Amino acid sequence: MSDRSLDEFAVASTEGDQADVADDEASTPAADAAPSVPTMRWSANGAACDDCDAVVSRRWRDGDSFVCADCKEW
Numbered sequence: 001m002s003d004r005s006l007d008e009f010a011v012a013s014t015e016g017d018q019a020d021v022a023d024d025e026a027s028t029p030a031a032d033a034a035p036s037v038p039t040m041r042w043s044a045n046g047a048a049c050d051d052c053d054a055v056v057s058r059r060w061r062d063g064d065s066f067v068c069a070d071c072k073e074w
């Protein structure tokens with residue numbers, strides 16, 4: 001159920017770059033994510049990192065923020 005809702009969210013927010021998102025989902029299981037909160041957020045036009053303000057297409061959930069790959073603590 002949670003996988004299904006996550007897929008729908010990803011597709012709705014990516015428009016035109018679904019192959020890339022599918023790749024990420026394959027390597028980033030959403031098992032730890034809350035059902036309605038994706039681990040990764042894709043913005044086709046870019047969005048500012050909540051930590052360093054860099055504009056990136058792909059941001060990762062970090063607590064209550066979404067940050068770029070450089071700021072994300074892996």
Ligand SMILES: [Zn+2]
Nearest residue numbers: 049052068071
């Ligand atoms: Zn950053």
